[in-house]
Amino acid sequence: MKAYFLFFTTVLLVSASCKNKGDDKIHSVTIGDVTAEKPKVMDVSMAPPAEKNDDEIYTSVETQPEFVGDSEADADVKVDESEINTRKTQKGDVAQKIIKEGDISFETADVKATRQQIIASLKKLKGYIQSDQETDDGSYGRKEYQLDIKIPAANFDTFLGSVSSTATKIDSKNISIRDVTTEYIDTKTRLDNKLVLEKRYLELLKRASKISEMLEIENKLAGIRADIESNQGQLNYLNKQVAYSSLTIKFYTERPSQVETSVGFGYKIMKALESGLSLLQELFFGILSLWPYLIVIFALYLFIKRWRKRRKLAKAA
Incomplete structure (x- = not known):
């Protein structure tokens, strides 16, 4: 009788233990499911970008x-x-x-x-x-x-x-x-x-x-x-x-x-005067361009004049 009681008690304990493991397994699955669902709810990177106004480019x-x-x-x-x-x-x-x-x-x-x-x-x-x-x-x-x-x-x-x-x-x-x-x-x-x-x-x-x-x-x-x-x-x-x-x-x-x-008499006179003035200017500037020769000629003139003067004085003496 005592042996049957121990056997029955052992069976109950084993059954209770198995039931607790089963509950834990179910609870674990439930938590696992929730955990698995969490990233889907909280993952901000997967959210679509906010809409922008058409006029904004920044x-x-x-x-x-x-x-x-x-x-x-x-x-x-x-x-x-x-x-x-x-x-x-x-x-x-x-x-x-x-x-x-x-x-x-x-x-x-x-x-x-x-x-x-x-x-x-x-x-x-x-x-x-x-x-x-x-x-x-x-x-x-x-x-x-x-x-x-x-x-x-x-x-x-x-x-x-x-x-x-x-x-x-x-x-x-x-x-x-x-x-x-x-x-x-x-x-x-x-x-x-x-x-x-x-x-x-x-x-x-x-x-x-x-x-x-x-x-x-x-x-x-x-x-x-x-x-x-x-x-x-x-x-x-x-x-x-x-x-x-x-x-x-x-x-x-x-x-x-x-x-x-x-084109008349006065116009022709004006043109003639302009032409004469132009020739006079050309002659003046032409002579002016010969200044080295003019200096030599003037120096010769002075030399000859002095030489003649000295010659006359020598004859008078």
Whole structure:
């Protein structure tokens, strides 16, 4: 009886032990499952990136650390190249930028009348004169004008036709066209990026807490602003060149009216006096160029004069 009791007790203990192991195993699996699920919940690196606004090409302000030096600040404002490329692509709809330039040279019957006609046409087409030069060579009977003109690009061909109609003979005509669309887009893109970069550094400047940080940011801002001014100046120049075309006009007459009408008695006397004065000047300068010979001749004259004087005195004695 005692043996049966010990056997039964042993069986119960073994059964209880097995049950506890089974519970522990189940509990362990449950914990293991939870542990396995933990990385999926807490792994931030697998989370999708936050969305950005279309206009932003830099990281958001809220995620920026305090300014601590060149390396972190430069990394802080690093440009997103993919977004810059997108901005460039979006600028593909910029109107074509064309610079038109030209020059024309011709003969005309009356230079004064031609000049007045050109100026009248220029005012009508909203152009202006950059420079005005006049050359009058009466001795060869030629009078010439040169005008450097700026004319709105849309009116260039009309104005050129008006100028050509005043010519009796066109010596030369040259027109050049230059496409600066790519240069314009590149400059505009650099300017936009510099403006965004300037804004970014201004935000960093507001959050800077040390004098050294402020000075370093101001130094970077100075360089950025210099680039902005340079790019803006280039854009302004291109815009002006595109908006207004350039034309250089040379026109002349071989027989000006003022020379033809002045050929009379008084004119002939004036020309004769001018010719005589010119000959007199040539004679004077010709004699002046012989000064070494004149000195020798004068010295011989003095020597001979003294010799004759001494000879006369000797005979008288």
